[in-house]
Amino acid sequence: QVQLVQSGAEVKKPGASVKVSCKTSGYTFTSYYMHWVRQAPGQGLEWMGIINPSGGSTNYAQKFQGRVTMTRDTSTSTVYMELSSLRSEDTAVYYCARGPDSRIVGATIDFDYWGQGTLVTVSS
Amino acid sequence: DIQMTQSPSSLSASVGDRVTITCRASQSIGTYLNWYQQKPGKAPNLLIYAASSLQSGVPSRFSGSGSGTDFTLTISSLQPADFATYYCQQSYNTPRTFGQGTKLEIK
Numbered sequence: 001q002v003q004l005v006q007s008g009a010e011v012k013k014p015g016a017s018v019k020v021s022c023k024t025s026g027y028t029f030t031s032y033y034m035h036w037v038r039q040a041p042g043q044g045l046e047w048m049g050i051i052n053p054s055g056g057s058t059n060y061a062q063k064f065q066g067r068v069t070m071t072r073d074t075s076t077s078t079v080y081m082e083l084s085s086l087r088s089e090d091t092a093v094y095y096c097a098r099g100p101d102s103r104i105v106g107a108t109i110d111f112d113y114w115g116q117g118t119l120v121t122v123s124s
Numbered sequence: 125d126i127q128m129t130q131s132p133s134s135l136s137a138s139v140g141d142r143v144t145i146t147c148r149a150s151q152s153i154g155t156y157l158n159w160y161q162q163k164p165g166k167a168p169n170l171l172i173y174a175a176s177s178l179q180s181g182v183p184s185r186f187s188g189s190g191s192g193t194d195f196t197l198t199i200s201s202l203q204p205a206d207f208a209t210y211y212c213q214q215s216y217n218t219p220r221t222f223g224q225g226t227k228l229e230i231k
Contacts, residue, residue, distance in 0.1 A: 035220065045168065045211055047220040061219045095167055100215070108174040110158060110215040114167035 002026040004096050004115035011121045017084040020118045022096030029077035030054040033099030035111065036070060036081045038092040046092075050099055051079055086122045093117040126150050126214050130223035136231040141202045145226045147195045147212035156216035159188055159197045162225075163208045171210075172197065202228075 007021040022034065036048040049060035051070040058070045069082045079096060096115040100107035127150040137143050147157065155175035160168035170179045172188035175195055185200040199206055207230050212223040 044225045045213070045222040047218075047222070050218065050220075059218050097167075108156065108177070108215070109170075109179075110173065110220075111160070111168070111213070112170050112173070112179065114169075117167055 002098070002113045004098065004113055006094075006096060006115040006118045009119040009121070011123065012086050014087055014122055014124055016086050016122075017082060018086060018120050019080055019082040020094050020096075020120070021078055021080050022115050023076065023078045024098075025077065027098075029072075030074060031103055032101055034070075034072075034079045035097045035099050036068075037095045037097055037111075039095070039117075040089070040092040043092075048081070048094075052102055053079060054102060083120075086120075088122050091120065091122045093119050125219055126153060126216065126221050128212055128214055128221050128223040130210075130212055130226050132226060133224065134227045134229065136229050137202055138231045139202050139204060143199045143202055143228065145197045145210055145212075145228075147190075147197070147223050149193045149195075149214055149216075152192045153214045153216035155191050156214055157188075157190065157195045158213045158215060159186075160211045160213065161206075161208045162211065168211060173215075204230075 003025045005023045010018050012018050030053050035050050038046050051058045053072045067084050072079045095117050097111045098113040100110050129148045157175045159172040162168040171182050171186050176188045187198050210226045
């Protein structure tokens with residue numbers, strides 16, 4: 001069965017960086033895009049970006065351009081999201097979520113599997 | 125960016141009620157529209173994809189309709205497990221965008 005397992009909670013000081021991992025299993029890692037989404041306490045869902053695990057290409061939300069880096073390790077079927085220059089407003093639960101099948105043009109199933117979430121707290 | 129607007133923001137209903145949540149896109153997105161349910165402390169769960177296709181394992185009391193800019197999620201007969209927050213989201217292009225959410229509460 002498809003599983004996305006994220007790394008544990010983090011506490012960081014303002015200005016620091018955080019790197020969250022998302023280890024996948026149960027499907028062909030390089031055949032599906034992967035999204036990152038965050039949710040601040042009591043707020044809605046905010047899309048951060050997407051990575052194609054096959055070639056490593058990325059597309060980031062403009063809000064996070066210059067601060068976010070998404071990478072992957074095909075040997076361990078793991079994707080990573082690193083966010084730098086953290087501020088208190090970055091306190092949120094960060095989720096990875098499987099994207100569309102990259103082999104299908106116009107694939108419609110998106111965000112069908114999610115990680116359990118990683119709480120990142122930014123506090124001095 | 126495509127803006128997604130849900131209504132209502134909150135809704136009180138009783139077990140057995142029929143409930144409809146609407147979602148409007150700021151431009152046409154065809155049927156690239158998904159619906160999610162989220163319970164406190166949990167990741168969202170995909171209910172409906174491509175506007176009207178029921179995700180595997182989701183009860184048939186959930187249904188979706190619409191195309192272009194106007195979409196609806198209907199729960200035909202509310203069950204206790206359905207009290208949660210619901211989000212719509214467009215997969216037409218990037219950046220992916222979500223509605224602000226509809227919190228469904230017990231009356």
